Amino acid sequence: MVEPDYLKFDTLSLHAGQEPDPTTGSRGVPIYQTTSYSFVDTEHAAGLFNLEQPGHIYSRISNPTVAVLEERLAALEGGVGAVCTASGMAAFHLACATIMSAGNHVVASRNIYGGSHNMLNLTMPRFGINTTFVDPRDPDAWRAAITDDTRVLFAETLGNPGIEVLNVPVIAEIAHEHGLPLMLDATFTTPYLMKPIELGADIVMHSVTKFLGGHGIALGGVVIDGGRFDWAASGKFPTLSEPYDGYHGITFAEEYGHQALSMRARAEGLRDFGAAMSPSNAFHLLQGVETLPLRMQRHVENTSDVIEFLEGNDAVSWVSHPSVSTHPDHELAKELLPKGAGAILSFGITGGREAGRRFIENVQLASHVANVGDAKTLVIHPASTTHQQLSADDLTAAGVGEDLIRLSVGLEDPEDIIADLARALRASQKG
């Protein structure tokens, strides 16, 4: 039986989206640090503005450097297109604003990043879009929460901060049974560990700032269009299936079909909301993506070593990571994440909140920052940082205890990471 001779993941990580620069021959991706682009003539300009032909007009809408990153990320995820944004939150907002309007409703996992929770719980209701939060492990809860106004189901591939593994095929099936798309934040897994589109997801978003970039020096986000959801057949997405006056009556699903979401998100979303990625950031993030397979492999190996250490330490009361046999999603992780369940874990420190504070203040190699997915090991106490806006009830619902330490395992020598953690854990117990 013949097989498709597709370029493999590692090759695409280095090459997808870029050819040597046609003008200079530059092998590296040039930084096109420009706001605007010269038109050939007035007809060319009119054609670009009217979506008659492709090309760059203004860097808020598209930029050649950013376009390389977009094409590369779409290639790695197996999506039909991608739109990069200024941050992961901008990507989340762009996706929501492209497919929804006032009066619509979201069903979302309750175990998501605090920023995403805030946007859905506090900000979007001001614009008439409300959300019902559900236990991501409970398919019946997802089904029960869907109403006639629901337009998307949203979750993270790995929950935050409990590292719940989403059963993507099951939740995707529920979404599709109701004529709805499934949108996933796949920041913690990256396409190296999981390809959500192949599992049934329709829209994938990332904070590119994290593992995709890997270096912690540039912010960015991306919305990736899976291209399999039929926006017109669903009948629930007029922004994609009805004429749009913004481009002289174009109907995106009619003209672009499976690429309608990508086209509208850029043509309207970046044009009007303007949360564009800068070309310099795209350049930096591309350097990270080039080594994504190598880094993720090492992240997973180091995480395994760190978990083994934590499980044997008296100052640690519990360790939560899907690779741990006691984790509720251990078996699911083996099925959906065969290369590893990522490099973010949480653990409980003996002595609760005060011991947690002493631990954080005594790490030396690990950095105390509000970030994950850096090449460097990072630690944080979510209850006082990423989730501090949540009420006590919301914190409990999100599975964040006061003793919880979140660890993003980096690429240092694992012996050095463990030595640092051991020192800080010892200090944490000297109250």
Next chain:
Amino acid sequence: MQLEFRGATVNFATGGVQIDDSQPPVLMVHGAGMDRTVWSQQTRYLAHHGFSAMAVDLPGHGDSTGDLVSTVPEMADWLADLIRTLNFGPIRLVGHSMGCLIALEVAARHSDVTERLVLMGAAAAMPVHPDLLGAAERNEVLAPQLMTAWAHGSRAHIAGNPTPGLWMRSGCQALLERASDGVIHNDLSACNSYEAGDIAGQVQCPVTVIVGSEDKMTPPKATAQLVAGFDEVELQHLEGIGHMMMLEAPDQIREIVLAALR
């Protein structure tokens, strides 16, 4: 635009522009397993450059309803009747791959409805690899994967989509995956069993043929054999381009098509 025809709905993309009887009509016909959106880089452009541009979904494809049509000659009869129903008079037909075979049949046997042909990814015979045919019969994702792999030139497997942010390979695969069960097999079988005979010699209208140097599905040699049979033909050669030329080289295709149609 949608039209009720032979008891089913026929769907067209018109570039977001209302069809205008005073503009010369152009009808674009997609290939096996695909739909109107393969012409997304041409439809809107032509619609804003003096033509009534219509990219049709064949029966059972895209948003057209109705039963699949199982042979190329029957597809051509369906299309010729559709053109008569549209009542534009002779029309400019643009075809891709299987759409070329349909357009050729229409031009040869229904010359009253055909003013000019523009063919891309064309050959008189389109034999299909048995593994692909088998995968399509079983409705396996391997069929879209193989078609996607073979349908693009080497450049398109890495980069080069002129539309910022779009990834060509997954775009093609997703389009094929959206086809209902049986559609790809129906179309590939139609191509595989089609016997053209001297079809080119029966075409009386002017023809433009566009060939990609890296087209693995209708290789340049096969296209050349077809071209040799036409009375009046213009051949355009695209270097480094594969079978999905209207997406791989949309700017060049727009330029060639516009010149040919005018």
